[in-house]
Amino acid sequence: MxxxxxxxxxxxxxxxxxxxxxxxxxxxxxxxxxxxxAAREWFKGKLAELDGVTVDRDEAGNIWxxxxxxxxxxxxxxxxxxxxxxxxxxxxxxxxGVMAALGVMRALAGSGVRPPVTVRLVDWADEEGARFGxxxxxxxxxxxxxxxxxxxxxxxxxxxxxxxxxAACDVDLDGAxxxxxxxxxxxxxxxxxxxxxxxxxxxxxxxxxxxGTFGDERYLITFKGQSAHAGSTPMxxxxxxxxxxxxxALEIREVGxxxxxxxxxxxxxxxxxxxxxxxxxxxxxxDLRHLDADALxxxxxxxxxxxxxxxxxxxxxxxxxRVFGATPTPFHPKLVQLARGAVDAAGGGDGDPIPSGPxxxxxxxxxxxxxxxxxxxxxxxxxxxxxxxxxxEALRVAIEAYGRTxxxxxxxxxxxxxxxxRA
Amino acid sequence: MxxxxxxxxxxxxxxxxxxxxxxxxxxxxxxxxxxxxAAREWFKGKLAELDGVTVDRDEAGNIWxxxxxxxxxxxxxxxxxxxxxxxxxxxxxxxxGVMAALGVMRALAGSGVRPPVTVRLVDWADEEGARFGxxxxxxxxxxxxxxxxxxxxxxxxxxxxxxxxxAACDVDLDGAxxxxxxxxxxxxxxxxxxxxxxxxxxxxxxxxxxxGTFGDERYLITFKGQSAHAGSTPMxxxxxxxxxxxxxALEIREVGxxxxxxxxxxxxxxxxxxxxxxxxxxxxxxDLRHLDADALxxxxxxxxxxxxxxxxxxxxxxxxxRVFGATPTPFHPKLVQLARGAVDAAGGGDGDPIPSGPxxxxxxxxxxxxxxxxxxxxxxxxxxxxxxxxxxEALRVAIEAYGRTxxxxxxxxxxxxxxxxRA
Numbered sequence: 001m002x003x004x005x006x007x008x009x010x011x012x013x014x015x016x017x018x019x020x021x022x023x024x025x026x027x028x029x030x031x032x033x034x035x036x037x038a039a040r041e042w043f044k045g046k047l048a049e050l051d052g053v054t055v056d057r058d059e060a061g062n063i064w065x066x067x068x069x070x071x072x073x074x075x076x077x078x079x080x081x082x083x084x085x086x087x088x089x090x091x092x093x094x095x096x097g098v099m100a101a102l103g104v105m106r107a108l109a110g111s112g113v114r115p116p117v118t119v120r121l122v123d124w125a126d127e128e129g130a131r132f133g134x135x136x137x138x139x140x141x142x143x144x145x146x147x148x149x150x151x152x153x154x155x156x157x158x159x160x161x162x163x164x165x166x167a168a169c170d171v172d173l174d175g176a177x178x179x180x181x182x183x184x185x186x187x188x189x190x191x192x193x194x195x196x197x198x199x200x201x202x203x204x205x206x207x208x209x210x211x212g213t214f215g216d217e218r219y220l221i222t223f224k225g226q227s228a229h230a231g232s233t234p235m236x237x238x239x240x241x242x243x244x245x246x247x248x249a250l251e252i253r254e255v256g257x258x259x260x261x262x263x264x265x266x267x268x269x270x271x272x273x274x275x276x277x278x279x280x281x282x283x284x285x286x287d288l289r290h291l292d293a294d295a296l297x298x299x300x301x302x303x304x305x306x307x308x309x310x311x312x313x314x315x316x317x318x319x320x321x322r323v324f325g326a327t328p329t330p331f332h333p334k335l336v337q338l339a340r341g342a343v344d345a346a347g348g349g350d351g352d353p354i355p356s357g358p359x360x361x362x363x364x365x366x367x368x369x370x371x372x373x374x375x376x377x378x379x380x381x382x383x384x385x386x387x388x389x390x391x392x393e394a395l396r397v398a399i400e401a402y403g404r405t406x407x408x409x410x411x412x413x414x415x416x417x418x419x420x421x422r423a
Numbered sequence: 424m425x426x427x428x429x430x431x432x433x434x435x436x437x438x439x440x441x442x443x444x445x446x447x448x449x450x451x452x453x454x455x456x457x458x459x460x461a462a463r464e465w466f467k468g469k470l471a472e473l474d475g476v477t478v479d480r481d482e483a484g485n486i487w488x489x490x491x492x493x494x495x496x497x498x499x500x501x502x503x504x505x506x507x508x509x510x511x512x513x514x515x516x517x518x519x520g521v522m523a524a525l526g527v528m529r530a531l532a533g534s535g536v537r538p539p540v541t542v543r544l545v546d547w548a549d550e551e552g553a554r555f556g557x558x559x560x561x562x563x564x565x566x567x568x569x570x571x572x573x574x575x576x577x578x579x580x581x582x583x584x585x586x587x588x589x590a591a592c593d594v595d596l597d598g599a600x601x602x603x604x605x606x607x608x609x610x611x612x613x614x615x616x617x618x619x620x621x622x623x624x625x626x627x628x629x630x631x632x633x634x635g636t637f638g639d640e641r642y643l644i645t646f647k648g649q650s651a652h653a654g655s656t657p658m659x660x661x662x663x664x665x666x667x668x669x670x671x672a673l674e675i676r677e678v679g680x681x682x683x684x685x686x687x688x689x690x691x692x693x694x695x696x697x698x699x700x701x702x703x704x705x706x707x708x709x710d711l712r713h714l715d716a717d718a719l720x721x722x723x724x725x726x727x728x729x730x731x732x733x734x735x736x737x738x739x740x741x742x743x744x745r746v747f748g749a750t751p752t753p754f755h756p757k758l759v760q761l762a763r764g765a766v767d768a769a770g771g772g773d774g775d776p777i778p779s780g781p782x783x784x785x786x787x788x789x790x791x792x793x794x795x796x797x798x799x800x801x802x803x804x805x806x807x808x809x810x811x812x813x814x815x816e817a818l819r820v821a822i823e824a825y826g827r828t829x830x831x832x833x834x835x836x837x838x839x840x841x842x843x844x845r846a
Contacts, residue, residue, distance in 0.1 A: 245669075246669035256658050
């Protein structure tokens with residue numbers, strides 16, 4: 001179906017939200033805060049204006065709205081994203097997708113015709129994890145990958161436990177997994193987001209279909225050599241842990257380039273870390289990502305090999321500790337194809353779908369439900385900062401393409417083309 | 424003259440000092456502390472036992488003892504080192520040289536014969552700079568290179584000003600430069616010290632003449648790139664300041680090897696320094712040392728060139744700030760030759776003199792007075808730690824060689840061979 005989202009209205013909603021719960025200092029919508037709750041009340045008010053749309057909340061704190069479709073066999077399509085933000089974040093991250101989804105519901109509700117299948121809108125709770133360090137909380141509860149024991153005792157900067165912060169918002173952590181039932185019958189999940197990176201800006205594209213989200217491996221690597229006096233120790237007798245780490249970091253960079261993934265050494269901490277001493281030990285932070293699980297595994301192996309070789313070269317020892325892992329989530333080929341065509345039709349050109357380095361709620365949902373994302377160009381290509389922005393033209397193209405993709409997805413499910421849902 | 428120092432007595436004095444003002448937890452002789460003052464009182468008691476030796480203190484807090492020589496034309500030879508220590512330091516750093524100098528005075532005073540020229544012993548004040556960060560305080564006051572305004576407001580961990588700590592020990596910082604008069608007529612300065620490094624241990628030598636102390640340049644180097652998301656930023660679009668720093672550090676290492684000096688990058692601090700971000704800026708600590716001033720200048724130039732090239736390679740900018748500099752101090756060729764022969768005669772073998780990477784009081788005095796040092800092997804090759812040690816055999820060889828070198832220097836000055844003193 002031809003689903004035309006009113007981009008002016010979406011932009012107006014985004015600006016109103018930013019005026020109320022953001023401003024020059026950036027977003028004020030930290031998950032589980034009063035500001036966040038107030039922003040969601042404002043949002044529910046918008047939903048309440050739509051004919052035939054009902055609103056409720058699931059056990060994990062995710063807000064759902066539903067517009068029944070002509071076919072009542074229980075299948076439905078989901079549109080949405082998240083309203084929560086990092087402190088002093090931008091005006092687009094997450095809420096662009098929620099306001100565009102609101103635009104979808106508005107277009108459908110205002111058409112006077114029921115959509116071919118039911119459409120549900122979701123505002124996921126705590127995508128950012130900015131307060132307790134655990135991202136994708138609401139969507140992982142729905143996907144069934146959240147273990148309450150893993151997060152119960154996480155504390156915010158003031159010492160408040162995650163479990164208690166949720167309880168204060170009437171969410172029982174131990175019951176959050178019941179939100180999984182919301183995905184029963186889900187036939188597609190579609191999310192619009194800003195890119196948060198430089199690829200579209202660099203290639204002059206305003207929007208793109210997204211091919212999936214990268215898998216991610218995070219390690220702390222420790223090189224141990226021998227601390228010694230910088231003046232009294234000849235070069236040939238050194239066991240320089242920082243030189244070993246530097247050598248490994250540069251080779252790790254080449255691994256990322258070779259496999260068309262990303263490998264990042266974001267920090268090195270030397271001990272004793274003074275100007276007159278050779279570093280006795282150096283800890284290195286490593287993050288590596290790839291859309292393909294095999295390539296990610298190969299990169300990891302080559303990275304750890306590079307660390308071992310560098311340690312050998314400088315007479316050091318090396319050890320490593322895994323601190324995080326997420327598997328790659330390729331999106332649904334049919335939906336990616338639809339989204340690519342929709343971007344083209346909206347004036348964004350016919351470019352290859354790009355992968356997403358950052359995780360999104362679509363990462364969790366994409367494991368269970370046919371999923372696709374559309375990205376709008378970021379300029380500056382930065383996010384999680386108050387200067388986050390996108391050209392209005394890029395937002396318009398992306399919003400139109402999102403509406404077209406949802407319309408195409410509704411047609412596809414009506415035609416029985418996406419009924420392989422796994423939830 | 425054949426000057427035989429009683430090595431047993433020197434070792435006994437060292438052990439007594441360590442028992443009184445050290446112990447299993449390490450040395451307790453931080454400059455300007457009560458422990459340090461008490462250790463010096465104990466030392467003055469040792470000097471008071473010697474016939475014909477007078478003791479006083481100069482305006483910078485250095486302790487001097489004098490044994491008049493047969494020739495009273497005002498020329499004299501200086502022996503000594505420092506009794507102060509870093510917190511929890513070892514039992515040899517500094518005090519080996521002071522107790523060996525005491526051994527020299529004891530041998531001379533006990534011989535019943537006046538030495539050919541006057542001999543002065545010195546215990547320099549605050550060589551370590553461990554409390555206020557300014558090394559070589561007493562010897563630089565004597566050498567005329569201490570500017571009171573540079574150090575007046577330095578504070579210790581408790582907030583006490585250096586000037587006030589000195590005043591509490593009856594030293595007026597502004598008058599400290601008057602200690603310079605103590606070098607008028609100085610014909611030679613001889614200092615025994617442990618190596619504090621691995622060269623003698625690595626080559627199986629027990630002791631060595633020292634050819635001089637390295638010049639030292641210390642810089643903070645800052646690479647500025649662009650902080651960005653580790654997941655959303657492709658390798659080709661990165662301005663990775665940590666990769667630039669790593670590249671520079673490895674090339675800087677090669678510069679040190681190529682010029683037979685030492686170049687050390689002891690720390691890198693990345694900002695924001697988190698696992699999910701490319702480092703937007705990275706500050707690197709650089710220390711480089713060489714015995715030859717031209718080679719030091721060349722190494723510095725090549726190091727800064729390496730930083731510029733690395734910055735260019737990763738699309739970063741680089742800036743640098745000098746935080747410390749000391750010129751090389753080559754020791755006196757005639758005295759180095761004497762010391763080399765003395766080490767051989769004492770059973771240490773005929774090895775090439777080695778340079779000292781660490782600074783010593785001899786660095787300051789060597790700019791003005793013909794100077795030489797002798798090093799004893801360190802095993803483990805570490806210092807500034809309670810586990811600092813040297814084989815007793817190495818200490819005996821070094822002490823004997825030191826006595827022989829002082830004897831040779833007295834003969835040389837009596838023969839008019841060192842009268843080019845510049846003080």
